[in-house]
Amino acid sequence: MRDPLSRRTFLKSSALAVAALAATGTGAVASPLLAGPGNEPGDDVKKVLRERFGARQIREGHITLDIPDVAPDSREVPLLIESDLPMTPDNFVKGIHIVVDHNPDIYLAGFEFTAAIGAATLDTRIKMRRSSQVRIIAETSKGELWTTSRFVYTSLNGCV
Amino acid sequence: MRDDVGQGKLILPTKIARNAVINIRALLSHPMLTGMSRDQAGIPIPAYFVNDVVITYGGEHVAHFEWSSGISRDPFVGFSLRASKEAPVTITWKDNKGGVYTSSADIKFGA
Numbered sequence: 001m002r003d004p005l006s007r008r009t010f011l012k013s014s015a016l017a018v019a020a021l022a023a024t025g026t027g028a029v030a031s032p033l034l035a036g037p038g039n040e041p042g043d044d045v046k047k048v049l050r051e052r053f054g055a056r057q058i059r060e061g062h063i064t065l066d067i068p069d070v071a072p073d074s075r076e077v078p079l080l081i082e083s084d085l086p087m088t089p090d091n092f093v094k095g096i097h098i099v100v101d102h103n104p105d106i107y108l109a110g111f112e113f114t115a116a117i118g119a120a121t122l123d124t125r126i127k128m129r130r131s132s133q134v135r136i137i138a139e140t141s142k143g144e145l146w147t148t149s150r151f152v153y154t155s156l157n158g159c160v
Numbered sequence: 161m162r163d164d165v166g167q168g169k170l171i172l173p174t175k176i177a178r179n180a181v182i183n184i185r186a187l188l189s190h191p192m193l194t195g196m197s198r199d200q201a202g203i204p205i206p207a208y209f210v211n212d213v214v215i216t217y218g219g220e221h222v223a224h225f226e227w228s229s230g231i232s233r234d235p236f237v238g239f240s241l242r243a244s245k246e247a248p249v250t251i252t253w254k255d256n257k258g259g260v261y262t263s264s265a266d267i268k269f270g271a
Contacts, residue, residue, distance in 0.1 A: 076232045109227045117242065118241060121183070
């Protein structure tokens with residue numbers, strides 16, 4: 001004998017499936033906006049990276065970047081950079097570089113360290129012309145390059 | 161023009177243990193002008209920013225920062241240092257118009 005609820009259950013589950021499809025449909029449209037553009041650098045950014053680091057491979061990892069997702073005042077965007085890379089006399093982070101894709105100066109700042117620093121941490125405030133990918137590149141004394149990036153939305157124009 | 165340009169501060173933790181990695185904060189009063197803005201008459205305001213920062217510890221060079229005008233006005237920077245000896249830490253800021261500003265603080269190990 002047929003279960004009288006089966007039709008209802010079927011309708012309910014199919015309605016859910018349709019809702020889920022609709023959700024993923026709108027999700028597919030909206031997600032690029034929510035997630036921000038991909039972190040693939042543009043040609044101008046690639047050029048800056050090539051000038052600084054040549055053809056060396058830049059790998060993701062070992063750097064954490066703490067920066068707001070949305071900057072209320074783009075003239076002062078606070079950022080905190082930390083790294084778990086070693087800081088010993090024969091293997092240390094010799095440089096941390098800040099690259100902002102859509103700023104007039106794409107290469108925003110470079111911080112050169114010696115092993116005496118003890119830890120590769122950095123805390124500062126930057127200007128952003130508009131919403132952009134913010135990239136941090138750490139260079140070790142052995143020549144390895146590590147990176148991380150975050151997309152930051154800005155409200156006010158930051159270039160004063 | 162502001163008259164406080166070049167006033168700086170170097171802030172150390174109040175208690176420092178030998179060989180501890182400490183956090184140092186440095187501040188400078190500086191307009192950090194990009195050169196891309198204009199005044200009310202529409203005349204471009206020339207770039208005026210700190211582009212070179214050197215940190216020494218007991219006379220020894222420990223860090224060097226190279227900046228564009230993308231660092232915010234009244235620049236602030238926090239960094240680490242291993243307190244390996246009792247010695248002064250000095251920060252020297254230089255701007256693109258030849259201004260040189262120095263702040264210093266002594267690392268002493270607390271009792």
